[in-house]
Amino acid sequence: MGNREDLLAGAKSCLMEKGYSRTTARDIANASGVSLAAIGYHFGSKDALMNEALFDVMREWGDELGTTLTAxxxxxxxxxxxxxxxxxxxxxxxxxxxxxxxxxxxxxxxxxxxxxxxxxxxxxxxxxxxxxxxxxxxxxxxxxxxxxxxxxxxxxxxxxxxxxxxxxxxxxxxxxxxxxxxxxxxxx
Structure with missing residues (x-):
């Protein structure tokens, strides 16, 4: 994976462990192994990254639920x-x-x-x-x-x-x- 994907994976991990509002940019950088500056470069802000992570996780749950409900x-x-x-x-x-x-x-x-x-x-x-x-x-x-x-x-x-x-x-x-x-x- 590249830095962008690593940051997104780190943000998803933090989202599930700490929640949306309690996750800091440093938490994401630590979880992803990517620098703090990369958040701004790839996403513009920590909030934009967290929003993308949140909606990715929600889409994944929705897809999983759709499959689960019809199986x-x-x-x-x-x-x-x-x-x-x-x-x-x-x-x-x-x-x-x-x-x-x-x-x-x-x-x-x-x-x-x-x-x-x-x-x-x-x-x-x-x-x-x-x-x-x-x-x-x-x-x-x-x-x-x-x-x-x-x-x-x-x-x-x-x-x-x-x-x-x-x-x-x-x-x-x-x-x-x-x-x-x-x-x-x-x-x-």
Missing amino acids: DLKPEATPMERFEQAWDRVVESFERMRPLWVTQFDLLGQLDHLPEVRAQLIGVMGEARTGLAELFLGVDPDAEPERARLTGTFYQAMLTGLLGQWLLDPDSAMKGRDVVTALRAITS
Whole structure:
């Protein structure tokens, strides 16, 4: 790898270990084995490097989640069985990517001071909504854009809420079966 790639890898490592706001330029330089000056040369600033690292990690998680959610689904399963299995897989991904989620919740409180991050998150959220609608319901966002937006937004709200609960108290957070039972209870 070159210095740019080493810096990005170092920033991702720091992001997962220390979080977004607690990572210093020196932390990144030490983790990457590259000079402090190289951060400015390759990225312009530590913040620009951290933003790129954050969105790379988020894209990687999104790709992994998409693959995980669609793998080994039984074609004969009912929609609720598929939904339950998918939510269990989402919760498993929370466990693997806890540092990413802690970082994202940390960033939510700082968005008024990070306009570049806010703008990027808005774009990512839009993509995530349509992706969730496709994954959970098989909605084609090109054919049914409003249905994809609405159902994707609902899934995203559930995901964020469940994630917040899981970060606080993983032992009592809902699993797939719990979510299905709750949905049945509120829609009956």
